[in-house]
Amino acid sequence: MRLFHIYPGTSTRPSAGSGAGELLLSGLALDDRVVAPLDGGAGWVALQLAPSTQPTLLPPSSEHPREGRRTLTVPLGAATGELVLRPPPSEDPLPALVSRSLVSDLGLQMGQGLPIQIHGQTVPVVVAGVIDAFPSSYPSQDYTAVLPRETLLGRLAATGSELAWPNELWLRVAGDTTGLAARLRSAGPVNDLQDRRAGEAAALSDPVHGAFAAALVVGWVGLTLLVALCGGLHVLAMARERLGEYAVLQANGLRPKEIAQSFDVEQGVLLAHGLVVGVALGAVLTAALAPAVHLGGGLRDLVPPTVVTVEPALVLGALVALMAALLVASRLGRLAGLRFDLLRELRLVA
Secondary structure, rough: OOOOOOOOOHHHHHOOOOOOOOEEEEEEEEEEEEEEEEEOOOOOOOOOEEOOOOEEEEEEEEEEEEEEEEEEEEEEEOOOOOEEEEEEOOOOEEEEEEEEHHHHHOOOOOOOEEEEEEEEEEEEEEEEEEEEOOOOOOOOOOOOOHHHEEEHEEEHHOOOOOOOOOOOOOOOOOOOOOOOHHHHHOOOOOOOOHHHHHHHHHHHOHHHHHHHHHHHHHHHHHHHHHHHHHHHHHHHHHHHHHHHHHHHHHHOOOOOOHHHHHHHHHHHHHHHHHHHHHHHHHHHHHHHHHOOOOOOHHHHHOOOEEEEEEEEHHHHHHHHHHHHHHHHHHHHHHHHHHOOHHHHHHHHHO
16 A cells, blocks of 8 residues: 555644644554554655645654654644645655657666756656657657656655646546536636537537538539549440440340340449449548648647548448439430441441
């Protein structure tokens, strides 16, 4: 078990007007067994969260022994406020995950130590790993270090630092979040509150996003009509090229309906093959090229990398619309291409 801090609680404070008092601590026990004696070492650090945050070293004393052990004397008063007791900070270096740029520029190696200045306090750390990306920071450009929170804050608090405290809270919520922002703001002083869902909704309703989406739709409609036109012209050209063969087959007893059905099956297989190959090629090109498309060259545009998401319903709808346009164009091309004069075509063949 590792003990980070002790909160004595409000019930130990004297009431207003009752003067001052003392709280004596000899150790922490679990099931009548002392698991963390407080009578050894240089003592613990008492830190008032309000109205002052200056730490006070409380060395163990024999003035009020308990069962022959020294105790920590914690002075309490009506104006004590919230009080927290922390064990004396260790002098061992803290393990740190540092950015690759820092390792490269300083020529550091795994396991090598270095001092870090935090609000005027020197904290020794040792390189435990290298990171290339971390939320809300850009290790590829800035020097970044990730340290164990509780241990670092305990050391800084023991030296009187009032500034180095966690200043961000990330919440992942599910379900309806109506009113959550207002409740968070009412919980305490909040400088800034960012709701990802609200940000996404605002981005989707932005006129620039609407114009971009409209441009994509217009482009897709234009390409679909162009593909359908090319498919129809291809079917028309194939039908006109083979009119002599179809005239001979019809003269030998094959009905025009059977000729049309055979032609439809042949062209349908060809169009289906082209659609499958085109979709596969488009998926490969999208996966390879889309992440490399950025709106700018800054780190905020490049890190984190672009994530390509696929909406199955939208993709399926686009494919169905494309296939329907190809079928309509092919049918029109076949109707126009297989309309011929049997005797004239037979004379041309002869």
